Amino acid sequence: MSDIQPQPDDADRHNAKMAKKKAARDKIMATKTEEKGLVIVHTGKGKGKSSAAFGMIFRCIAHDMPCAVVQFIKGGMSTGERDLILAHFTDRCAFHTMGEGFTWETQDKSRDTEMAQAAWATAKELIADPGNRMVLLDEINIAIRYGYVDVAEVVAFLRDEKPPMTHVVLTGRNAAEELIEVADLVTEMELVKHPFRSGVKAQAGVEF
Template sequence: MKSRDKRQGIVLVHTGEGKGKSSSAFGVAFRAAGWGMKVCVIQFIKGKWKTGEERAAKKFDNIEWHALGDGFTWDTKNPEQDIKTSRGIWELCKEKVRSHEFDLLVFDEINYCSGYGWITGEEIAAFIREEKPKWMHMVLTGRGAAPEVIEVADTVTEMKMVKHAYESGISATQGIEF
């Protein structure tokens, strides 16, 4: 593994309407952990969910996992609380970047928060431009990535939905969606 002083950090954005944004980010997280990198995953939405990816991460001593948030925002009963929670999670993200402790940070579903206007795309992009260390990798996931976030990223992948099991009445499946 390249030392930090010789590494060019990459910012990846996984966005779009299709499935696989978070799953892809977690694949990157496990890959980096496998190489001995220190990884931090911060989830903005899936706070109370029990997920296979979080269970798997506990088997690594170099992955720190924060499943936060108030649940899926389209079911919200209290948008003011969702904003407050998202802003608090964003502060944790900035704290983890500033700590310089991690080689890779995953901000899962942050793009949703930006899409709802709770954290602006410019705010996210400015923080990445101004404060992300040159050697640090980041992955930002969620539908509707802001143009400013897309602009600051090195690699952007848009997941396109062609077909989804949910359309056939199959609900979220353990081991596939969570």
């Protein structure tokens, strides 16, 4: 520990600076009074898109807010989030795994399209139910990118039929510009480093 202690004038300047910053922030926060259901997009090449989305789902569960998950691409493999929700929280979170794996695994476009369309039909029902406060559409951006689901239809539904207090989260790389335009909150995960490039496989607790 350093023996150098801040001089009183340094402490006073710091306290005054923090007080000024707090006053400015409080003034800004006082203007933020609206509540609304948000359209939230997680995209980009970096890891964490679905992880962050599931973090919000677990927040909803903790607040006793009904919510739902529709997985568009990922198959029936065991994941921590899915197993935990199905084991303990089905009363608050409906969970639908509608995909059969990534397209390079299935290698069957017609089947992938059929499954994605079924997932979108389920998603629309869940979103239209005003009892659901949040609906996660996991990897829908991939389904849209490959043409399994029409982006114009998704945008129109979110704009015209989503209940006003329902949050909808859409994840996956390469989010369509039309989705980004209609969204209230967009986060792009940037890839800086990834252990996969060094030969490290996906691991429980990190990737699934």
